[in-house]
Amino acid sequence: MAKALLSLSAAQLSERIRNKEIRITDVLDAVFETIQKREQELGAFITVDEKGAREQGDALQRRLDVGEDPGPLCGVPMAIKDNICVKGLPTTCGSRMLKEFVPTYDAEVIKRLREAGAIFIGKTNMDEFGMGSYGETSFFGACKNPLDLTKVAGGSSAGSAAAVAAGEAFLALGSDTGGSVRTPAAFCGIVGFKPSYGAVSRRGLVAYASSMDQIGPMAKNVEDAALLLQVIAGEDPMDATSRGLKESVWPIQNRCDLSGIRIGIPSGWLQDQLSGGMRQNLEQAAAALRDLGAAVETFDLGYEDLAVAAYYTIADAQCSSNLARFDGMKYGYRTQDPAASSDLHRMLKQSRSEGFGREVKRRIMLGGFVLSEGYYEAYYLRALKVCRLIREAFTRAFEHYDLLLGPVSGDVAPPLGASFLDNLKMYESDCYTVPANLAGLCALSLPFGANENGLPYGIQLLGDTGCEKGLLEVAALLEAAALPDGYQQAAYGEKGGDLNGECL
Amino acid sequence: MSVVVDDRVIKRVEILSELSLSGEERAQAAEDMQRMLTYFDKLSAVDTEGISPLAYPGTNVGKLREDAVTNGDQKDEVLSNAPKTREDLFVVPRTI
Incomplete structure (x- = not known):
């Protein structure tokens, strides 16, 4: 049953x-x-x-x-x-x-x-x-x-x-x-x-x-x-x-x-990273769509090789800001270390260091860096500009393709x-x-x-x-x-x- | 933009991130950050002259609403999440 x-x-x-x-x-x-x-x-x-x-x-x-x-x-x-x-x-x-x-x-x-x-x-x-x-x-x-x-x-x-x-x-x-x-x-x-x-x-x-x-x-x-x-x-x-x-x-x-x-199908997505099995299944999906009457073809989208770098610059920057709210004061983890109990700033830093795992700390630090004075324009702002270029590439693509x-x-x-x-x-x-x-x-x-x-x-x-x-x-x-x-x-x-x- | 991630950079980032790392963590963080910043350098090869940054992909960002309290009267529930309270107040280490 x-x-x-x-x-x-x-x-x-x-x-x-x-x-x-x-x-x-x-x-x-x-x-x-x-x-x-x-x-x-x-x-x-x-x-x-x-x-x-x-x-x-x-x-x-x-x-x-x-x-x-x-x-x-x-x-x-x-x-x-x-x-x-x-x-x-x-x-x-x-x-x-x-x-x-x-x-x-x-x-x-x-x-x-x-x-x-x-x-x-x-x-x-x-x-x-x-x-x-x-x-x-x-x-x-x-x-x-x-x-x-x-x-x-x-x-x-x-x-x-x-x-x-x-x-x-x-x-x-x-x-x-x-x-x-x-x-x-x-x-x-x-x-x-x-x-x-x-x-x-x-x-x-x-x-x-x-x-x-x-x-x-x-x-x-x-x-x-x-x-x-x-x-x-x-x-x-x-x-x-x-x-x-x-x-x-x-x-x-x-x-x-x-x-x-x-x-x-963006041709940049058909490069070496794709396993043989995945490629074969993608081709079969394309064939199935053709059998259903769709016109399917590869095309040059552009900027495929930049998306990950732009994404992680932007995501890490925003997470460093969004996760700044976790300070162990009103909610969330607070360190139990007695040495931190009389020092507000030490308590905050220690609570965050003990409360977050390695991957989160890695991204917060990188995000803090790309937003900091002297590096904001070279990293974060540049990534947002590349994001605009990627958006425009998709806009052009959708002028030709439905999906x-x-x-x-x-x-x-x-x-x-x-x-x-x-x-x-x-x-x-x-x-x-x-x-x-x-x-x-x-x-x-x-x-x-x-x-x-x-x-x-x-x-x-x-x-x-x-x-x-x-x-x-x-x-x-x-x-x-x-x-x-x-x-x-x-x-x-x-x-x-x-x-x-x-x-x- | 080529950046060398040394101990000085990591200490600055620790301050910005409100984190305190052990010596081992600091060395690992420097290695990780160096690798990522080198990877991000591929963005600097793109000509972005005259391109405006895309901060949000949506089109209707910034709509305003009436500033009205809709979730009042939750004092006890809110305080129950605090690590330490006394007499309806959040308790933190002495600041002055």
Whole structure:
């Protein structure tokens, strides 16, 4: 019964709960049973809130039983990345600095999800403050890949991807500053979507790099990602950069084919870094799009080799400013060293030095340097100018193409420990994902094929700012071509779909 | 722009970042920073003459809202996050 329930998509589940074919308590039983079975080996969650989830479930069921409709995500168990504030639940950002921090308010996305009937089952593991590509820099330990426990889950929204792939949650929220939704989605074989900058409010998301941070859906399939995006997106007066979606994205409008659609592949993304397997799968994705009627060709985007340098200059600068607020005074970690208890400045420095991990300190220091007198123009300002050039290159590209196609990463998930071997190599692996953040584009990671060991490859579709609707329509068609029998749930390797009355 | 990251640079960055590093951490930080700044140097080869910086990719930055308190009356919840409190106040080391 549990397996059949867990093989449903979020949209299917919500529909059956609202039709009173499934009771919420049975769904929660299945989810928490899976968490109990798998969590010890995975490390996908930092906080599991079964009591709170049961209370939410009971309240929703009572509303259903008296004929109310609590919303499009009614009864759907969701996992939330631990840098998004949920009132009353710890929000640690994967850091010792915020180990004890409990927000006093809900993030805007959480408010919207509550109104849509979603159930929050816990907060997921992540690279500390979002700083990592593989999900290993968390103070609480690495999150492992549910498809192969010797591999990374991808970062920084590692736990969110692992939870969905392992059947611990039907949906999850991640945040994407330079690929943090798309990379773990690709490594774990699920769908991850980074909305255009401003589509989703950032209020209640702990800031990393404010000009690029964006909350995004992580889901079993494209339809679920669209449904979740529709719920969380919207203008919010509390986030001056938010503007919502240009068009409604759910339900996804079915297209018969892709005739008339032009898709470009930046040739700079087809260089040596790409593994043979990834290249082959990208070619197969291009062929599948052609079969559906799209015109697909490679083109010269320009500046592909500069995106990582521009991104890390900007991201580190902004994180050094955003993380300056953590001082151990009003909240957060404070050193226990008695020698620091009588010296305010020493307490501040020592609290930060003990509260932040190595990768965070590395980025804060580099960011502080590129913003400092004498270096600001040479580094930060120059990177912002290169960012403008990259944005203009995409503007030119979207004059010719409706969408762009590329890899999410150069290969499948690497072995555990990859984060600590060579930090620059890890940064360079973000070369396919950071351009969308620099330019404010929407971009989706879609599982497409797998290597001989069953580890999935992720391909990426990118749309211009505000073009979520078209992108999701194309992604849904490509997904159907890739998985003609329906989505596959990674941990169970089963087809999604009909319960055949098994549990009803 | 070629920068040599020596001990003087790292100490300056420690002050800017409000961090205090051990000797070993300082040496590692210098090595890491040197490597990254050398990597960032590839940006200096780009002609950015006349290009305006792109600070935000959005188009509607800077919208204002009414300055109204919407989350008052949370004193106890806010104080419960503090490392040390006394009589509804945050306690920090003596400053004067």
